[in-house]
Amino acid sequence: MHRAGSIGQGPLRSLFERAMPEKMTAPKDAQVMAAVLKDMGVTDYEPRVINQMLEFTYRYVTDIFENARVYSTFAKKKEMDTSDVKLAIRHNSDHSFATPPPRDFLMEIARQKNSTPLPLIKPYGGPRLPPDRYCLLSNNYRLRSLHKKPKLTVAVPRLGLSSVMGQPSPVGTSTSRVSSPTTAKITIPVSVTSRVGQHSSHMKTSQATLLQPTSLLGRPISTLGSSTSLGDSSGTKRKREDDDYDLLE
Amino acid sequence: MDQQTLAAVLQFLKNNKLKDAEAALRREAKLPDGSGDSGGSSRVATSGEVSSVLSAYESEGDLARYCEYYSSLSSFIESSLDAHKHELGCLLYPVFIHMYLQLVYNRHEKEAQKFFNRFSVEQEDWHQEDLRTLSTVKTREQMEVNDLMDTFRSSKFVLRMSRDSYQSLRRYLKQNEHRELLSILQDHLFIDVFDGVPRNREQVQATSGAMMGEARRDANKVKVLYGLPKEPDINVPLDDDDEGGDGEDKPKKKKQKKDLLLNKNKKADPNAPPPSRIPLPELKDADKLEKVLSWKEGLKRVPLGRENLPSICFYTLANAYQNVSAVGISEDSSLLAAGFEDSNVRVWSLSPQRLRTMRGASELDQLDKEADDIVERMMDEKTAADSWLLHGHTGPVYSTSFSPDREQLLTSSEDGTVRLWSLHTYSNLVVYKGHNYPVWDVQFSPTGYYFVSAGHDRVARLWGTDQFQPIRMFVGHYSDVTCVQYHPNSNYVATGSSDRTVRLWDVLNGNCVRVMTGHKAAVHTLAWSPDGRYLASAGVDKNVLLWDIAYGRLLAEMKGHTDPVYSLCFSREGSLLASGGIDNTVKVWDVQKVFEEIAGSDDLTSLDRASLVEVGSLLLGSFPTKATPVLKLHFSHRNLLLGCGRYQHN
Numbered sequence: 001m002h003r004a005g006s007i008g009q010g011p012l013r014s015l016f017e018r019a020m021p022e023k024m025t026a027p028k029d030a031q032v033m034a035a036v037l038k039d040m041g042v043t044d045y046e047p048r049v050i051n052q053m054l055e056f057t058y059r060y061v062t063d064i065f066e067n068a069r070v071y072s073t074f075a076k077k078k079e080m081d082t083s084d085v086k087l088a089i090r091h092n093s094d095h096s097f098a099t100p101p102p103r104d105f106l107m108e109i110a111r112q113k114n115s116t117p118l119p120l121i122k123p124y125g126g127p128r129l130p131p132d133r134y135c136l137l138s139n140n141y142r143l144r145s146l147h148k149k150p151k152l153t154v155a156v157p158r159l160g161l162s163s164v165m166g167q168p169s170p171v172g173t174s175t176s177r178v179s180s181p182t183t184a185k186i187t188i189p190v191s192v193t194s195r196v197g198q199h200s201s202h203m204k205t206s207q208a209t210l211l212q213p214t215s216l217l218g219r220p221i222s223t224l225g226s227s228t229s230l231g232d233s234s235g236t237k238r239k240r241e242d243d244d245y246d247l248l249e
Numbered sequence: 250m251d252q253q254t255l256a257a258v259l260q261f262l263k264n265n266k267l268k269d270a271e272a273a274l275r276r277e278a279k280l281p282d283g284s285g286d287s288g289g290s291s292r293v294a295t296s297g298e299v300s301s302v303l304s305a306y307e308s309e310g311d312l313a314r315y316c317e318y319y320s321s322l323s324s325f326i327e328s329s330l331d332a333h334k335h336e337l338g339c340l341l342y343p344v345f346i347h348m349y350l351q352l353v354y355n356r357h358e359k360e361a362q363k364f365f366n367r368f369s370v371e372q373e374d375w376h377q378e379d380l381r382t383l384s385t386v387k388t389r390e391q392m393e394v395n396d397l398m399d400t401f402r403s404s405k406f407v408l409r410m411s412r413d414s415y416q417s418l419r420r421y422l423k424q425n426e427h428r429e430l431l432s433i434l435q436d437h438l439f440i441d442v443f444d445g446v447p448r449n450r451e452q453v454q455a456t457s458g459a460m461m462g463e464a465r466r467d468a469n470k471v472k473v474l475y476g477l478p479k480e481p482d483i484n485v486p487l488d489d490d491d492e493g494g495d496g497e498d499k500p501k502k503k504k505q506k507k508d509l510l511l512n513k514n515k516k517a518d519p520n521a522p523p524p525s526r527i528p529l530p531e532l533k534d535a536d537k538l539e540k541v542l543s544w545k546e547g548l549k550r551v552p553l554g555r556e557n558l559p560s561i562c563f564y565t566l567a568n569a570y571q572n573v574s575a576v577g578i579s580e581d582s583s584l585l586a587a588g589f590e591d592s593n594v595r596v597w598s599l600s601p602q603r604l605r606t607m608r609g610a611s612e613l614d615q616l617d618k619e620a621d622d623i624v625e626r627m628m629d630e631k632t633a634a635d636s637w638l639l640h641g642h643t644g645p646v647y648s649t650s651f652s653p654d655r656e657q658l659l660t661s662s663e664d665g666t667v668r669l670w671s672l673h674t675y676s677n678l679v680v681y682k683g684h685n686y687p688v689w690d691v692q693f694s695p696t697g698y699y700f701v702s703a704g705h706d707r708v709a710r711l712w713g714t715d716q717f718q719p720i721r722m723f724v725g726h727y728s729d730v731t732c733v734q735y736h737p738n739s740n741y742v743a744t745g746s747s748d749r750t751v752r753l754w755d756v757l758n759g760n761c762v763r764v765m766t767g768h769k770a771a772v773h774t775l776a777w778s779p780d781g782r783y784l785a786s787a788g789v790d791k792n793v794l795l796w797d798i799a800y801g802r803l804l805a806e807m808k809g810h811t812d813p814v815y816s817l818c819f820s821r822e823g824s825l826l827a828s829g830g831i832d833n834t835v836k837v838w839d840v841q842k843v844f845e846e847i848a849g850s851d852d853l854t855s856l857d858r859a860s861l862v863e864v865g866s867l868l869l870g871s872f873p874t875k876a877t878p879v880l881k882l883h884f885s886h887r888n889l890l891l892g893c894g895r896y897q898h899n
Contacts, residue, residue, distance in 0.1 A: 041381050099396060100686055100706035103403070103724070110708070110724040114759030118720060119713060121698060123531045127656065127671070127678075128698060128715040135679050 029054055064088045315348050316364055318427050323371070325421050333414035335453040340418075340438075342372055343406040343462065346383065347433045350398065354389055362387070375458045375749075375769035375790070400460070400727050405439040407462035411447040415440060441465050455803055456767050458790075460727050460748035464764035469801035471762040473753065475781045476521030477738050480540075481532065520782075520799075522740045527756055529739060530698040536654060543581060546886035553820045555839045558870050559827070559890040563835075564599075565877050566895040573895040575660075576881035577649030582891060584672075586658055588646025594639040594660050596672070599891075603633040607673045628673075641668050641677040648690045653697045657714070661688035667702050669714060683710055683719050690732045694739045699756075701742050703730035709744045711756060723754040725761045731788075734775035743784055745772030751786050753798060763801040767794055776817035776826070783840070785826055787814035793828050795843060805843045809836055809868050818882040818890070825869070827890055829879025835872045835892055842867060 026034070033050050037043075065080075067088035072080040121128070129135050255278055262271040322344060326337045345368055352361035369380050382397050392398050410418075422431055434440075443466060456463050532540075553559050566573050566587060575588035583600040598604045605628035607613070616626055644663030651658055657678070658670040667681040667688055686705035693700045699720075703709045709730045710719035723730075728748035735742055741762070742754045751772055753763035770789035777784055783804070787793040791814060793807040812832035819826055824841040877894040884890055 040385070041378075093394065098685075102399065103707070103727070106706075106708055106722070106724040110722040110759060113719065113722050116720075118528055118757070119716065121528050121530050121713070124533075125715070128530075128713070129669075130679055130715050130717040134717040136677050 026050075033057070060092075064092060067091060315352060315360070315429070316367065318430055319345065319348060319364070319368055321425065321427075322421075322430065329414075329417055332447045332449075333411075333417055335450045336408075336410045336414045336447055337418060339408050339410075339453065339457060339462070342376055343408070343438055344430065344433060345369070345372065346401055347437050348429070349383065350386075350392065350401065351429070351433075353386060353392055356389055358387055373457070378770070379460065401437070404461055404727065405437060407439045407441060407465055409441045409443060409456075409463050409466070412442055412444050414447050415442045439465070455806065458769040459750045459766035463766050464750070464801070468761070468764040471755075471760070473755075473762055473798055473801075474520055474522040474526075474738070474740060475736070475798050476518035477781050478521050478524050479518075522738055527740055529696050539581075539654065543886055546581075547821070549887050550821060551888045552822065553825050553888050554841060555869055558837055559820065559825065559884070559888060561835060561872055561890045561892055563874060563877070563892040563894070565874075566893070569895045573880065574645050575648045576893045577651060577658075578881060578883040578891060578893070579651035579655050580653055581655070582883060582885040582889075584651055584655060585893065586649040586651065586660070587893075588649050588660055588662070590645040592640075592642040592644055592646060592662065592664075594642070594646055594649060594658075594670070595636050596639065596658065596675070597636045603635055604637055604672075604675075605629060605633040606637075606675055637675045639670055639675060639677070641670075641680075642666070644687070647688065648692075650692045650700065652693045653695060657693075659691050659693060659700055661691035661702055661704075663687040665704070667691050667700075667712070679714070679717075681712055681717070683712075684708070689729065692733050692735055694735045695737055696739050699735075699739065701733045701735060703733045703744055705729045707746075709733055709742065709754070711742065721754075721756060721759045723752075723759060723761070725752060725754075725764075726750065731771060731773050732775050734777055734784075737777055737779065737781045743775050743777070743786075745775050745786055745788065747771035751775065751784070751796065753784075753801075763798060765796050765801055765803070767803050767806075768792070770813075773813065773815055774817045776819055778819045778823045778840075779821060780823055783823075783844070785817050785819070785828075785840075787817055787828055787830075789813040791830070793817065793826070793838065795826075795840060797847065804847065805840070805867065807838050807867050809866075809871070810834070816879055816882045816892075818884050820884050820890075821886065821888050827882050827884070829882050829892060829894075831878045833874045833876060833878055835874070835879055835882065835890070836868060837870045837872075838867045839869050840867065 025031075030050050033053050037045065037050075037053075064085060065088075068080050068084040071087050072084040075084070077084070129137075132138065255274075258274060259271060262268075262274065319341075323341055326334060326341065329337060349361055349365055352358075352364055365384060369377075369384070372380060379397065382395070386392050386395050386398055422434075439462075441463075551557070551559075564585065566576075569587075569589070572590040573587050574590050577586045577588075578584070578599075583598065583602075584604075585597045585599050586594055587597075588594050596604065607627055608616075608629040612629075613627065616623065620626060639658075639660075642660065642662040642664055644665075646660050646662045648661045649658060650660075651672075656672055658672055659667060660670065661667045665682065665685050665688060667683075668677050669679040669681070670676065671678050681702075684702065684704035684706050688702050688704040690703040691700060698713055698715075699711060700714070701709055701711050701723075707724070707726050707729055709723040709726075711721035711723070712719050723742065723744065726744065726746040726748055727750075728746055730744050730746045732745045733742055734744075740756050742756060743751060744754065745751045745768075749766065749768045749770065749772065751763075751765040751768070752761050753765075754760065755762050765786075768786065768788055768790055769792075772786050772788040774788065775784060775786050782798055784796045784798055785793055786796065787810075791808070791810040791812060793810070793814060794803060795805040795807070796802065797804050807826075807828075810828065810830050810832055812830050814828050814830035816829045817826065819840075823844075824839075826838045826840045827835055828838065829835045874892075874894060875896070876898065877896050879892055879894045881893045882890060883892075
């Protein structure tokens with residue numbers, strides 16, 4: 001936006017001067033907001049505060065009017081009137097500008113809570129923490145297998161698996177997943193629990209990772225691969241590639 | 250309209266031969282009534298007297314006389330005896346407020362405006378803040394929504410008056426028969442009359458300023474067990490000193506110091522709470538070692554006094570573009586935690602030792618668990634750092650507190666949560682949700698396990714680290730609780746609030762045992778003297794006030810700061826008080842003088858008068874920093890004063 005002064009001399013200048021006066025005064029809204037701030041005793045504020053306040057005002061008023069419009073159409077009125085607006089304001093204040101609970105309510109709760117005796121502290125309790133579900137102690141991640149085994153072609157186990165499954169395993173690609181229907185689970189977990197460390201070498205087929213439905217075992221085994229597809233998903237989902245996951249290995 | 254009320258009103262008017270008013274009322278009563286009479290009856294539901302019912306339905310004519318009533322009251326007060334003037338002067342503010350509210354309530358906005366403009370300037374300075382909030386309430390609808398108005402309407406303003414002043418007030422009211430005034434006095438004011446000499450101006454001013462007036466006498470009656478419990482006998486074998494307690498073969502000077510510090514007096518302090526009053530965590534071996542080490546440090550303590558001012562070591566947080574909103578220092582001065590407005594928390598080590606974290610799970614597995622130095626081996630030297638950054642909060646962090654054993658850190662924030670962090674793994678362990686509003690302050694108890702948090706919801710809550718809900722709730726403040734401070738004996742909690750009062754709460758049953766008024770603006774910081782008897786408080790009104798908890802009275806007012814004060818700390822033996830604030834200075838005050846005066850004249854008769862101890866100026870030294878507001882002050886075990894602040898480079 002050029003100031004009128006920078007336009008230079010000439011006929012264009014007068015045009016610009018009429019369009020934009022030399023002294024740019026704040027728009028009326030901003031002046032009103034500045035006056036409100038002054039009334040409330042706020043004297044020291046950054047200039048951007050006025051813009052933010054105006055944005056807030058605009059959004060609040062728009063919200064109220066939208067709600068009021070809804071109420072008035074519901075009441076089958078021709079036009080919006082003050083009662084709709086009042087209702088919208090009350091509704092809004094209940095939900096968004098929640099004020100702290102009233103004092104007598106707090107007193108009542110406090111009386112109940114303060115009448116219970118203080119809990120006894122068990123000695124030798126270690127770091128005293130609430131029950132696990134209230135703590136942030138559990139993992140929120142599961143690890144993929146750390147060892148990226150070379151792609152073996154072990155035909156036997158795979159055939160065994162697919163014959164158990166009773167459907168053609170999606171053989172075309174060597175990176176297809178083996179879905180584990182319920183019948184297969186009998187065999188897999190057994191060997192898992194007995195030899196955790198070596199399991200990966202046994203059961204690894206041409207896929208680098210093996211499905212391990214976590215719900216069966218109760219908790220994820222971090223050294224085994226993880227996957228997210230359970231059940232028969234061969235047709236619908238994209239076969240996940242091994243290098244889909246960017247892991248620092 | 251309530252027929253019963255109408256009938257009562259008509260009857261009253263008839264009794265007093267107010268024919269015109271009666272006729273007007275009958276006329277109006279015939280019309281369908283749309284104004285909020287239910288609101289009116291709920292407003293005076295508490296009293297339920299006819300006169301109060303009437304006051305809500307005041308007819309037009311009387312309202313213009315509110316100005317008259319007020320001016321006549323104030324002129325009466327002016328003309329009364331000097332002895333009574335100051336006490337009666339306290340009346341004007343609550344009367345003004347309630348008159349204004351009544352005018353607004355009865356929808357006489359113009360009159361209310363005129364009334365306000367005329368008389369608000371006559372009120373005291375410290376009420377101007379509340380008056381400004383009041384001035385935004387111009388209509389009845391606004392009144393119903395405003396918090397402050399709710400407080401005024403529902404709670405009574407407390408005034409303390411001597412019997413003489415009270416008698417003269419009654420005489421005036423009887424003479425002039427101002428019904429409205431009477432009704433206001435009955436409904437909204439509580440006048441606590443005491444027998445004694447009326448207070449003079451200084452005394453009245455010293456205790457005024459709180460949002461709801463002064464404290465009732467019975468609010469401060471309960472006996473407070475402020476003493477410290479006897480130190481337990483600890484027999485931890487150390488290299489040199491033997492901790493048996495008898496040191497006859499030691500050199501004399503050392504023995505004296507030792508006795509004072511180890512405090513192995515045989516008699517228990519009568520003012521101390523019994524050790525089993527509240528359940529406390531047991532002392533583990535590590536805790537006992539800690540205690541012994543801190544006692545040893547205490548031996549090397551520099552005694553401070555008015556001839557011996559402390560040395561100050563100031564930590565300046567430079568380049569902290571995300572504003573620092575909180576600083577906490579651990580009890581043994583080895584760790585510093587700063588909370589920032591971008592919701593991060595950073596922990597630094599103040600000792601030469603770097604901050605280590607625990608080794609990974611596989612490495613821990615390989616350690617020999619029976620080794621003596623297992624704690625040392627658990628920590629990983631390779632990843633040691635000078636500072637650790639803690640992420641987790643979703644709003645500016647307003648307070649930090651280290652646990653006494655330095656294993657855990659608590660932080661509180663604007664997002665309404667208090668978070669517990671482990672200082673072994675530098676990760677967030679627990680989120681305590683209870684306040685749904687900004688939590689302004691949090692502090693661990695001196696014994697660990699318990700902590701208190703103070704928030705915007707006007708409640709201070711007591712938690713245990715293994716409780717996911719608060720154990721105690723301290724409700725009583727009229728406005729947000731801005732600061733908490735645990736008493737050294739862990740049985741009481743002091744809270745300061747923006748309603749300008751300081752309250753003391755009993756942990757055992759959650760009762761408020763002391764209410765102390767006198768601050769003229771919000772209280773932001775509190776500090777206990779090491780012996781647990783005296784409490785210092787300071788805040789936006791720039792004065793540091795010293796209270797005697799035994800009686801709940803004000804001992805001294807220390808003026809000197811030119812800007813709000815945000816940190817206070819007593820020296821380790823309790824002879825000096827350091828305060829720091831936004832005026833970039835650290836000031837040191839001689840509180841020993843006050844204590845000496847008290848010890849000399851322990852008269853209990855002057856309980857009702859907040860007699861300030863006459864000692865002149867207590868300021869011993871003022872130490873300016875370079876454009877750094879002081880956020881935290883802490884005396885180390887050896888009486889070195891540590892300070893911390895953020896350099897403001899504008």
